[in-house]
Amino acid sequence: MMISYRLQRGLQMLMLLTLLWFSANLAAATPQPILLVLGDSLSAAYGINEADGWVALLQQRLSHDNRPYRVVNISSSGETSQGGLSRLPAALEQYQPQLLVLALGANDGLRGSSLEQLKRNLEAMIQLAQQHNSQVLLIGMRLPPNYGALFNQKFHAIYHQLAQQYALPLVPFLLEKIAHNNNYFQADGLHPRAVAQPLLLNAVWPQLEPLL
DSSP states (O other), X not given: OHHHHHHXXXXXXXXXXXXXXXXHHHHHHSOOOEEEEEEOTTTTTTTSOGGGSHHHHHHHHHHHTTOOOEEEEOOOTTOOHHHHHHHHHHHHHHHOOSEEEEEOOXXXXXXXXXXHHHHHHXXXXXXXXXXXXXXXXXXXXXXXXXXXXXXXXXXXXXXXXHHHHTTOOEESXXXXXXXXXXXXXXXXXXXXXXXXXXXXXXXXXXXXXXXX
């Protein structure tokens, strides 16, 4: 009777260890979901260490919270909506992201580019992402007041229109928490310093977290 009991316990332990081994290997073989960030210099940590940028801080927060996402940042300083549109198809094919954080348009606005073209480019990127089964978080911008109230209003409205049309979560203004404090900006008055980057992440996080 004792031998039978020990044998039974041994088999149970063997089955448990086998299950744990398979679970561990399955977890190792399952790729991390990708969170892709496509933006301009504001997301590319212009003028500061890349590790201090809000996108790098996002990866740190996800890792700290044991969320299995890998953040891939393909943001580029000076990027326009047209440039982002040209690069996005290859990035979607390569990374197959579960989430796309789309943070473009500031350079279009600063250059006084066609607002109609900006809207078409953003819309095309949203459609591409959705065709690849990627959720989209849209991040909006505002322009300096010297561009005129009417142009700025039309520019900012594009993000709200697209968010409503495609039922997207929207961060209305990436720089909302720092826009009125010059101490948060580098000497050019446009790009946030390292000390401001956690505030940029805090502006994004409430809309991003429910998508994770």
